[in-house]
Amino acid sequence: VREHWVSKLRSGLNKTGASISGVFTGTQIDEALYEDLESALLMADSGTGATAYLLDEVRRRVKDSGVTHPVAVKNILTDALTQLLKPLEQALVIGEFKPTVIMVAGVNGAGKTTSIGKLTRHLANEGASVLLAAADTFRAAAREQLEVWADRNRVEIVSQEGGDPAAVSFDAVSAGKARGKDVVLVDTAGRLPTQLHLMEELRKIKRVVSKADSTAPHEIILVIDGNTGQNALSQVKAFDDILQLTGLIVTKLDGTAKGGVLAAIALWARERAKASPGLKPVPVYFIGVGEKLEDLETFNAREFSQALLA
Numbered sequence: 128v129r130e131h132w133v134s135k136l137r138s139g140l141n142k143t144g145a146s147i148s149g150v151f152t153g154t155q156i157d158e159a160l161y162e163d164l165e166s167a168l169l170m171a172d173s174g175t176g177a178t179a180y181l182l183d184e185v186r187r188r189v190k191d192s193g194v195t196h197p198v199a200v201k202n203i204l205t206d207a208l209t210q211l212l213k214p215l216e217q218a219l220v221i222g223e224f225k226p227t228v229i230m231v232a233g234v235n236g237a238g239k240t241t242s243i244g245k246l247t248r249h250l251a252n253e254g255a256s257v258l259l260a261a262a263d264t265f266r267a268a269a270r271e272q273l274e275v276w277a278d279r280n281r282v283e284i285v286s287q288e289g290g291d292p293a294a295v296s297f298d299a300v301s302a303g304k305a306r307g308k309d310v311v312l313v314d315t316a317g318r319l320p321t322q323l324h325l326m327e328e329l330r331k332i333k334r335v336v337s338k339a340d341s342t343a344p345h346e347i348i349l350v351i352d353g354n355t356g357q358n359a360l361s362q363v364k365a366f367d368d369i370l371q372l373t374g375l376i377v378t379k380l381d382g383t384a385k386g387g388v389l390a391a392i393a394l395w396a397r398e399r400a401k402a403s404p405g406l407k408p409v410p411v412y413f414i415g416v417g418e419k420l421e422d423l424e425t426f427n428a429r430e431f432s433q434a435l436l437a
């Protein structure tokens with residue numbers, strides 16, 4: 128029997144030693160408890176903004192409800208965190224467009240290629256036909272890795288040695304249309320937000336894909352490594368500036384990730400929605416909880432909060 132993802136997530140989060148639940152073992156609610164809670168949230172990668180937000184929220188709710196035992200504070204925090212994370216909980220919908228064109232970006236090592244393999248499996252399980260586009264035209268190893276995932280999932284792949292990543296993406300979307308595919312998944316080369324010419328290349332891929340299909344790309348997903356804390360948040364901001372993201376996959380939450388970064392992302396997403404109400408939201412479509420094909424789970428705010436605070 129496969130280990131349930133919540134238990135993998137929980138054991139991953141517990142490995143960090145940054146246990147938030149340890150804060151609630153005392154007998155009274157006092158300033159020391161709030162100080163410990165602040166440290167624990169920061170240690171868990173929540174960042175200063177989300178930590179301050181959650182602390183305020185918890186203080187207010189504790190006052191309003193008149194509870195007196197730390198365990199009640201833990202429940203209040205679980206609820207507040209769940210509420211904060213809830214807007215990130217949204218399903219990836221395909222079927223509105225044929226094909227649904229999904230661009231996937233990320234820094235090297237984030238788990239992008241692995242996540243594309245997993246996502247292909249997930250979509251295939253739902254009965255969708257998938258075409259992969261290897262838009263990383265420069266690294267042979269990247270292409271080969273994607274070919275392995277294509278083989279494993281028995282799906283077609285459009286790949287080309289060298290050449291222009293935008294041109295390969297254009298060809299793949301055209302092929303996806305011609306062959307009646309449900310989804311075209313475009314794998315882009317890993318890059319850092321500081322590599323401006325490569326960020327510009329992403330913008331070009333997006334633009335050229337829209338020439339093959341004026342409604343595409345329908346989704347622009349950033350893959351981030353859940354282990355990288357506030358760094359992951361800066362990646363989200365930087366890629367969003369260039370591409371206007373429509374979703375995230377957060378990987379490696381089965382390892383030593385601290386999980387609080389989701390709270391930081393949720394706060395960012397909330398501020399983004401306020402500042403730019405016209406933009407599509409940026410939910411967490413999936414989380415990665417292992418290296419195998421099936422280790423991809425839809426994000427659930429309450430389960431995640433409970434795992435984080437267990």
Ligand code: GDP
Nearest residue numbers: 235236237238239240241378379415416417418
């Ligand atoms: P890319 O450079 O972004 O394409 O990254 P890869 O897909 O090659 O993944 C980098 C490493 O992270 C590989 O060893 C993967 O097996 C591993 N990896 C990816 N996702 C996960 C995950 O959710 N959990 C764990 N434990 N490892 C992962």
